[in-house]
Amino acid sequence: MSAVEQRSAPLLATERSLTGWGRTRASRARVFEPTSVEDVLELLGSGAGRGGGLIARGAGRSYGDAAQNAGGDVLDMTxxxxxxxxxxxxxxxxxxxxxxxxxxxxxxxxxxxxxxxxxxxxxxxxxxxxxxxxxxxxxxxxxxxxxxxxxxxxxxxxxxxxxxxxxxxxxxxxxxxxxxxxxxxxxxxxxxxxxLPSCVLDDADRTDSLEQTLALMTAEDPHRYSVAWLDLLAGGSMSGRAIVSRSNPLPKGVEGEGEAGHGRHAKRAGMRLRKPLFDVPRRFPGALLHPAGVRAFNALRWRSAPRTQRGHEVPLAPYFFPLDVLGEWNRLYGRGGLIQYQFVVPVGQEEALMDCFELIRRRRLPVYLAVFKRLGASFGGPLSFPLEGWTLAADLPADAPGLGAALDELDDLVAGCGGRVYLSKDVRLRPELLQVMYPQLERFEAQRERVDPEGILRSDLARRVGLCGGTR
Ligand SMILES: Cc1cc2nc3c(=O)[nH]c(=O)nc-3n(C[C@H](O)[C@H](O)[C@H](O)COP(=O)(O)OP(=O)(O)OC[C@H]3O[C@@H](n4cnc5c(N)ncnc54)[C@H](O)[C@@H]3O)c2cc1C
Known part of the structure; x- marks a missing residue:
């Protein structure tokens, strides 16, 4: 069938149940699968979304409900x-x-x-x-x-x-x-x-406290990449202890030109993005992520890391995408699914950050993976998440007892110190906090009024947090 013939036939939709990577808050929508810009324009021009709204969806790797639209239309762009x-x-x-x-x-x-x-x-x-x-x-x-x-x-x-x-x-x-x-x-x-660099040269440090962790990750640090895994279940002065990884790309020239250099470059670099080594099975028992087990795992992981390691060569793909070796790892959290709670607190609000950690520990939240980064100055849009400060992304079983109330308290702490949560990861933010966390919402709404006066573009996230405007 030619492209023209394909376009002359109306695009058919299938009804599907969709979730984000966290596998919570499933909802059903009519899903279209356009294959060209013309398809997208045709769909938009032919009334898709009139009624239940419409939202585009990519790979569905946002953790929450951003790429869903209950009862409406979804454009699967893959x-x-x-x-x-x-x-x-x-x-x-x-x-x-x-x-x-x-x-x-x-x-x-x-x-x-x-x-x-x-x-x-x-x-x-x-x-x-x-x-x-x-x-x-x-x-x-x-x-x-x-x-x-x-x-x-x-x-x-x-x-x-x-x-x-x-x-x-x-x-x-x-x-x-x-x-x-x-x-x-x-x-x-x-x-x-x-x-494309050859690889990254990684400097790793095991820290004993949040102070040490923050000191290594300051703005003056010359490393280009910087990330820490935090043990949030360690108590007292050990709270915020971490394995900090700071790295620089090794440029190709450093290995020397000529055949030997080129050979080494090709061998080392390559974004060799292999398939996952293993897929987590469908019915994985989520109960394995019990708080006591998670605490023991965290302590073991922290202890077994070297105190310091310098200039360790790491190929690019495992460095940037360590979790991709395990396929469908979101199933580790069982049928209840997972919430990734990610927030940022501004620089200068380190006490508030400590309060957040203390709350997580006090509420015994089973944080299996906690990734901590430094963010630079805000740049860009009214709804962009990054602002200059410290960001923590914590993976939690969605059915952990007391989780909702604890995260509500965390939201208040974060909003109270000028921080915000990342909407791509969110499944539960209270709408009244949206304006506090994203104070430039009016700028965003002005653009929506301009390009979408009828409020066609809607998603479960947008409705839940009030991003579609009160009347839409
Ligand atoms: C293991 C893992 C690690 C991650 N690490 C990071 C990280 O380090 N940093 C970070 O910032 N994020 C990270 N994320 C989050 C992820 O990068 C974002 O959620 C991203 O938006 C997912 O892209 P997607 O294609 O899966 O989009 P989806 O999840 O399908 O959609 C996400 C949003 O994009 C919109 N969208 C999708 N396609 C289009 C389109 N064609 N036009 C308009 N809007 C569209 C959707 O409407 C939705 O609002 C991580 C996620 C996972 C699962």
Whole structure:
């Protein structure tokens, strides 16, 4: 069938139950699978979303309900995954919305390039990463996604195809970076790339307290990448003890030109993104993540790390995507699912940060994985998560006793010190805290009024936290 014939037939939808990576808050929607910009425009122009609203969905790796739309329409964008061009000289890559970070990295590596910002998994889509304005381990040095997108093609709810860049329409561009799909359907984007390093050289330290952890991760630290795993269940003065990893990319030139150097580079670098070694089975018993077991695991992990290690060579894929070796690891949390609670507190609010840790410990929340990073200055959109400060992402079984009340208390602490939670991970924020955490909401709403006056773009997240406006 030709492309024209394909487009002349109406796109069919299937009804599906959807969740985010946390596998909580399932909801049913009519799911369309466009394969071209024309498909998207046709859908928007032909009344999709009139009634129950519409939202775009990428790989469904946001933890919460951002890419769902109960009773309405969802555009599954993973059928649009062509890499459109790679300009090696100007270091620019253009691709369709549903191209995954893994696909982008593989294609770029063939040109000795890579993306300047990547999340902790390579399985997210380009547009999903843009809609969340994702940050990596280098936000304190290089900012998040918003800094590296040159332009994008946005299909608005009114059926228009707009080319948007920071120069052409800064307000709409930055509202879309971090805009959770609520300004339009991103169909394509062009990103800036950077030279592919050989590997990273990692300096690891085991710290005994939060003070030590923060001291290593200050803004003055010259390392480009910085991340810590925190043992949040250790008590007293040990609270905030961590394994801190700070690294720099090893540029290709350092290995020397010539055949030997090139050989070493190819062998070491490569974004060799292999399939997971193992898939967690469907009916994994979540009860294995019991608080006492988690506490013992954390203590063992902390003790078994070397006190200091310098210049350890780590290949790129395991360094950036350590969790991807285990397929479907969200099933580890059993039928109840998982919540990743991620918040940021501003620099200067370290006491509030300590209070948050203390609350987690006091409430005996079984935090199995707690990833701690430093974020640099805010840049970009009114709904972008990053602000200059400290961010913690804690994985928790969604059915842990007392979790809801404890997280509500944490929200109050975070909001009270000028911090915020990350909407891409959220499943439970109280709507009254949204404006406190994201004080530039009016700027965002102004763009929505402009490009989506009827309020077609809606999601479960948007309804739950009041992002669709009171009347929509
Ligand atoms: C293991 C793991 C590690 C992670 N590490 C990080 C990290 O280090 N840093 C970080 O910032 N995040 C991280 N995340 C979160 C993840 O990067 C974001 O949630 C990202 O948005 C997921 O992309 P996706 O393609 O799965 O999008 P989805 O989850 O499908 O959708 C996310 C949002 O993007 C919107 N969207 C998707 N496609 C489009 C489109 N074509 N047009 C408009 N809007 C669209 C959706 O409407 C939704 O609001 C991690 C997630 C996991 C599971």
């Amino acid at each position: 059928g649009m995954r062509r890499i459109l061009s790679i300009d090696r000289e100007r270091r620019l890559v253009s691709a369709e919305a549903g191209t995954t970070v893994a696909e982008l990295l593989t294609a770029l590596a063939a040109h000795r390039l890579m993306l300047p910002v990547v999340p902790g998994t390579c399985h997210v889509t380009l547009a999903g990463a843009i809609a969340s304005d994702i940050h990596g381990k280098n936000h304190h040095r290089d900012g998040g996604m918003a800094r590296h997108v040159a332009s994008l093609v946005l299909c608005t709810a009114t059926g228009e195809r707009l080319e948007v860049s920071p120069e052409s329409d800064p307000e709409l561009f930055y509202a879309t970076l971090g805009g959770m799909g609520l300004t339009g359907v991103i169909a394509q984007a062009t990103l800036r790339a950077e030279p």
